[in-house]
Amino acid sequence: MAKASAKKNAFYAQSGGVTAVINASACGVIETARQHKDKIGKVYAGRNGIIGALTEDLIDTSKESAKAIAALRHTPSGAFGSCRYKLKSLEANRREYERLIEVFAAHNIGYFFYNGGGDSADTCLKVSQLSNSLGYPLQAIHVPKTVDNDLPITDNCPGFGSVAKYIAISTREASFDVASMCKTSTKIFVLEVMGRHAGWIAAAGGMAASEDCDLPILILFPEVPFNEESFLKAVQEKVDKYGYCSVVVSEGVHDKDGKFLADQGLKDAFGHAQLGGVAPVIANMIRSKLGHKYHWAVADYLQRAARHIASKSDVEQAYAMGKAAVKMALAGKNSVMPTIERTSNKPYRWKVGEANLSKVANVEKMMPASFITKDGYGITKKCREYLGPLMQGEDYPPYGKDGLPKYVQLKNVAVKKKLDSDFEVK
């Protein structure tokens, strides 16, 4: 029975902000693991990410039907719950790592799949070192995910392509709208998008205009210090030429002193500080200085949850990353992350690569300067060539008779606890 005892269970967790396709990665992990039942026992998911591991709150994914798992591929958000929780270093909080090992040992877990961004890669790296540091045999593989597209080495991150597609389409649609209205009414449309440090998502707004679709769009990147005078001049130039202007603004836009534009010291009638978005700030600035009527929108969660218009490239890559992670685990690897390697732009071709986690953790990939036009308000041809393929193709979810997409809500049956100790997550 040596073979049976060598069979280990797997742990899978979702971490950080969720995306339209992180569940496609979960689908890739679980379906691939199910194809290798000789090597991998059950896949246990952490309820609410790594917190589920620390509190021994595990979900038995084997209780879900093949149909339900397949439906994860077209369901946005994190089906098992995510969390914003970063493990401290082994030195700073050894107790957490010892607890993880207690839980993993109790449930015969030998594979650790962690689905997240930069912070999660760091956590995954630390967990991958447990074999050596604490003597528990574990293979830790990171599955890349982030709408921010800021992981290094991989050409792009699953989750980003779908946000990019959503923002580009929304910007195109809203620009058509304001073009219709500008003669007597709205001349300015401002769309606020995610991206506190990197302007990848804002850049996608620039894709709304193309060779065969002429639209006046200005982008405000967090990489470019905001200059009111230059910006207002650019807006007026667009209005003069087109009659209107669309502005795509990253939430992280700041001035040369690093002060966020969103932080305008707004106070309510009672003098309490109010948090608004950066979109109304930009819109009000344009109206007060240039006199143009405006509309503004804040996409917020809508952009990263918009599975209804997910990019086909993105869905395929998210699934492929999950699948590759399991294959890497089966090949005996540890402390690695599958990556996307672009091999051709036209036609778009890519393959699965591999990165060592030590080279991924705590490295943030910013927009290259060559992707932003000289005036600071647009994207270059090089940027278009990079973004285009990531937004390619549609991957529509199935719809019910009520006109709504059929997203799956899993049963998420808890695994019976084996430890009699509780663990307080701080």
Added chain:
Amino acid sequence: MAKASAKKNAFYAQSGGVTAVINASACGVIETARQHKDKIGKVYAGRNGIIGALTEDLIDTSKESAKAIAALRHTPSGAFGSCRYKLKSLEANRREYERLIEVFAAHNIGYFFYNGGGDSADTCLKVSQLSNSLGYPLQAIHVPKTVDNDLPITDNCPGFGSVAKYIAISTREASFDVASMCKTSTKIFVLEVMGRHAGWIAAAGGMAASEDCDLPILILFPEVPFNEESFLKAVQEKVDKYGYCSVVVSEGVHDKDGKFLADQGLKDAFGHAQLGGVAPVIANMIRSKLGHKYHWAVADYLQRAARHIASKSDVEQAYAMGKAAVKMALAGKNSVMPTIERTSNKPYRWKVGEANLSKVANVEKMMPASFITKDGYGITKKCREYLGPLMQGEDYPPYGKDGLPKYVQLKNVAVKKKLDSDFEVK
């Protein structure tokens, strides 16, 4: 040659806020007119709505290819430009009506198709009376359009079904997102939607939850005076039960004294009044009183321009209204509007009806009380049965290789002016 001289040209204009499907109505008008070249000459569109008629700025739609006109069916916004401009009464501004007749006479226009909402129906009614009042033979037909769904007689308004679908899907997607995050982070998601007087669009947010998709959603209708205490209690109940809560708030929500919640007297650091949306007001209220972390979004133009996820029912009806308007004109009718008559809920069946414009103009259809749950925060089964069919089916636009929908930008060739007088629109 009596027959040839009897052939009149048609005028078509788009009015008020545009929608995802108003161009589908334009497509219906133009394609149907092209099928009856024996009776209808050219279709001239008003550039920027009725202003185009007043300033003799007409667009010759015969210069557009059949392919371009067909593409209007899947292109959001107003392809010829719209305007917010309401004609005064004949008594108050006779000069405007005389000018319209001058322009129409100069271009042999005998048919007037006006595509808009309540205000536009009023304008169309006035124009339809010109035959009698000023002796110019003209048949005026109104083509219904409004995301607000507030026109009387017709079961629903083209434009609304697609916004409803977009808001329901977005609410479902964002609710899945916050459900994933609520353990350690965001517990509240607030989505602000259009609807200053009627809560039809907000109601659509309630469709996000269904029998097979359990989600905690609260709706704030303009029809229900806002009560902070009761609302916060309802929010906390959802958070207690589900761990999170989504709120769909209409921009027109106000308290029992009629004060808009969006109008909170916000001032910037310099003491200038700032206009924010109602979403951040609700979100801040929840955080300050209940302590929950939040995210909020303002959909704004994104919701009414979202052709990428338009409802199939809506697209079909928008087209059918345009087509029916032309058929009515050919049948010699004047001062009417085609309507949508629902004949069955399950399966959804509808037919084209007809309303007299005098019964449409200046009548606003509000949400019936029977559509709102007793607590004021939800929709009833009756409301669901009404809304469901309007959101049914998907009607995807074609996409390019760049992952973006192919929306048409027309050439919009101007008709040569025949009058030597200018007209100033005030």
